[in-house]
Amino acid sequence: MKLKTKLFFSYFILILLSGIALFWLIVEIRQLTTSLRTHVSKDVRSIIEISQQLQILEDLNTAYILVFIPGKTIRQKSAKLETTLNTFDKNWLQLKKTMQANFSNGVLDRVLNRIYLFVYSWFDLLRPKENLYENEIHDLNERVDVVWGKINRDIRQSLRYLRQNRAADARYLRDVRVKSELQSLRQLLATLNHQLGKRGIVKLNEMARIARKTQFVIIGTAILMVLLSIIVALFVSWRLTRPIPALKDAVNKVAIQNFDIRIKQKSNDEIGELAEAFEQMSRRLKETEAYKSAMLSQFTHEMKSPLGSIKQATHLLENSLGGKINTEQSRFLAIIKGNNENLQKMITNILHSASYEGGRIKLYYKPMDIVLLIKQVLIYLSPMIQEKRIEVRMQFSAAKVQCEMDEDKMKEVVQNLISNAVKFSDAGTTIDISVKEKFPLVILEIKDQGIGIPLKELPYVFERMYRAANAKKISVKGTGLGLYIVSQIVRAHGGKIDLESVEGQGTRFRLTIPRSKRIAEEGGWLT
Numbered sequence: 462m463k464l465k466t467k468l469f470f471s472y473f474i475l476i477l478l479s480g481i482a483l484f485w486l487i488v489e490i491r492q493l494t495t496s497l498r499t500h501v502s503k504d505v506r507s508i509i510e511i512s513q514q515l516q517i518l519e520d521l522n523t524a525y526i527l528v529f530i531p532g533k534t535i536r537q538k539s540a541k542l543e544t545t546l547n548t549f550d551k552n553w554l555q556l557k558k559t560m561q562a563n564f565s566n567g568v569l570d571r572v573l574n575r576i577y578l579f580v581y582s583w584f585d586l587l588r589p590k591e592n593l594y595e596n597e598i599h600d601l602n603e604r605v606d607v608v609w610g611k612i613n614r615d616i617r618q619s620l621r622y623l624r625q626n627r628a629a630d631a632r633y634l635r636d637v638r639v640k641s642e643l644q645s646l647r648q649l650l651a652t653l654n655h656q657l658g659k660r661g662i663v664k665l666n667e668m669a670r671i672a673r674k675t676q677f678v679i680i681g682t683a684i685l686m687v688l689l690s691i692i693v694a695l696f697v698s699w700r701l702t703r704p705i706p707a708l709k710d711a712v713n714k715v716a717i718q719n720f721d722i723r724i725k726q727k728s729n730d731e732i733g734e735l736a737e738a739f740e741q742m743s744r745r746l747k748e749t750e751a752y753k754s755a756m757l758s759q760f761t762h763e764m765k766s767p768l769g770s771i772k773q774a775t776h777l778l779e780n781s782l783g784g785k786i787n788t789e790q791s792r793f794l795a796i797i798k799g800n801n802e803n804l805q806k807m808i809t810n811i812l813h814s815a816s817y818e819g820g821r822i823k824l825y826y827k828p829m830d831i832v833l834l835i836k837q838v839l840i841y842l843s844p845m846i847q848e849k850r851i852e853v854r855m856q857f858s859a860a861k862v863q864c865e866m867d868e869d870k871m872k873e874v875v876q877n878l879i880s881n882a883v884k885f886s887d888a889g890t891t892i893d894i895s896v897k898e899k900f901p902l903v904i905l906e907i908k909d910q911g912i913g914i915p916l917k918e919l920p921y922v923f924e925r926m927y928r929a930a931n932a933k934k935i936s937v938k939g940t941g942l943g944l945y946i947v948s949q950i951v952r953a954h955g956g957k958i959d960l961e962s963v964e965g966q967g968t969r970f971r972l973t974i975p976r977s978k979r980i981a982e983e984g985g986w987l988t
């Protein structure tokens with residue numbers, strides 16, 4: 462999957478999660494407002510309508526009494542009574558509807574309500590509370606129906622008696638039945654009013670409970686959203702950046718010329734493609750490097766004999782074998798000789814480093830005195846030491862430090878380290894050389910007050926052909942092979958090198974080498 466697609470999906474998931482959370486908050490709040498509107502307004506409206514009914518009942522009573530007072534014709538007197546009866550009837554039907562009605566909300570609210578109940582039925586949180594007053598109100602309704610039926614019937618009967626001039630029967634009906642019926646209807650309506658009020662309070666409490674729950678749900682959803690977003694973000698960044706450390710390791714390996722690269726975790730996006738391309742590139746580099754090494758060793762080999770001839774010829778000329786030479790010519794010969802020596806040294810280094818590659822070093826152990834070896838090297842290097850007026854201080858734990866090593870190779874080691882110390886030091890500074898015996902090991906230290914090595918380059922100076930940036934800057938010649946050769950020889954002897962350096966202050970190399978081959982083998986130092 463492409464990086465772009467992966468990022469798109471992660472953002473999509475985050476947006477989807479936020480969308481769901483937002484939707485749920487809307488459901489909660491809508492639910493709260495609709496139930497408030499539905500329940501509370503239903504009861505308030507019913508209470509108002511009951512007071513109106515009580516008023517109508519009083520009007521009915523007055524109209525009924527007026528029918529019995531002599532005066533106008535019975536038709537005229539009963540008209541008002543009929544209207545009041547009908548009004549009460551109509552209003553009562555309406556009131557019953559109001560009391561029982563489930564307010565019809567909009568389609569959206571109905572859908573949201575369904576979702577709300579479905580979700581909460583899972584949590585068993587919002588079981589509708591049994592409302593104790595519901596049944597009582599229902600009973601009262603039925604009783605009002607019965608009593609109102611009787612009143613309706615008896616008043617109409619009274620009217621019929623009055624039309625038939627049976628005033629005594631009508632009056633009897635009024636006094637014995639209608640009066641008490643009206644009274645009980647009044648009481649029933651008042652009780653209904655009371656119960657509706659109580660039901661309203663229960664519902665308000667219920668609303669308050671839902672409001673509190675909504676508050677928790679909102680806070681909970683917000684916290685959950687933050688946590689989910691963190692988890693998604695962490696997961697996505699982990700997935701995307703997972704192959705990068707492996708890639709970085711690979712780059713570091715190539716930087717120190719190790720071209721054997723296998724990147725295990727390859728993602729299926731552009732980073733994976735990059736890793737694949739990088740592997741291919743390092744394979745090509747390895748081939749090129751092998752070709753380069755082969756070419757170089759062949760070339761240096763070919764250079765050896767002409768350089769030998771130059772050396773010989775110079776020597777002969779110097780000794781006046783080609784005729785007497787003047788001072789000027791002698792100076793030129795010295796230049797030729799010096800440069801020839803440099804070239805030969807460089808070629809020896811190249812050839813040695815090529816032959817040491819992959820740890821293929823054959824050592825010829827023999828007893829030797831390391832103190833003597835150092836002194837010989839110092840004599841050999843004395844021209845460059847004197848040229849820079851460098852003071853060499855020596856500290857040996859004994860006049861002779863006897864050991865068993867490959868003398869020629871150890872000479873190469875000491876020579877490389879001391880010449881480095883001289884090369885990278887300013888004129889007039891000091892070099893400290895010390896040898897200590899710490900049975901069964903020999904410790905050799907070479908410390909200078911030179912330019913030092915930048916901290917971040919320390920791990921690389923033992924690599925083939927590596928030269929630190931500050932060394933390159935000060936136009937000191939070199940191939941960067943010396944320390945590589947040193948490290949290979951020391952390792953072949955079962956020893957190790959510690960390096961301490963502070964840029965601008967100086968460098969200290971510390972070699973710890975087993976005294977003999979037997980010790981190196983017994984100590985398990987030979988790898």
Ligand SMILES: Nc1ncnc2c1ncn2[C@@H]1O[C@H](COP(=O)(O)OP(=O)(O)OP(=O)(O)O)[C@@H](O)[C@H]1O
Binds near residue numbers: 933
């Ligand atoms: N004593 C030292 N002081 C400061 N830098 C050093 C010292 N020894 C080594 N280095 C750094 O380590 C690098 C590698 O050393 P190395 O001896 O391999 O190469 P070189 O001296 O530059 O060349 P070569 O030894 O092949 O002539 C040097 O180029 C230099 O940057």
Ligand SMILES: [Mg+2]
Binds near residue numbers: 880881939942943
């Ligand atoms: Mg060197």
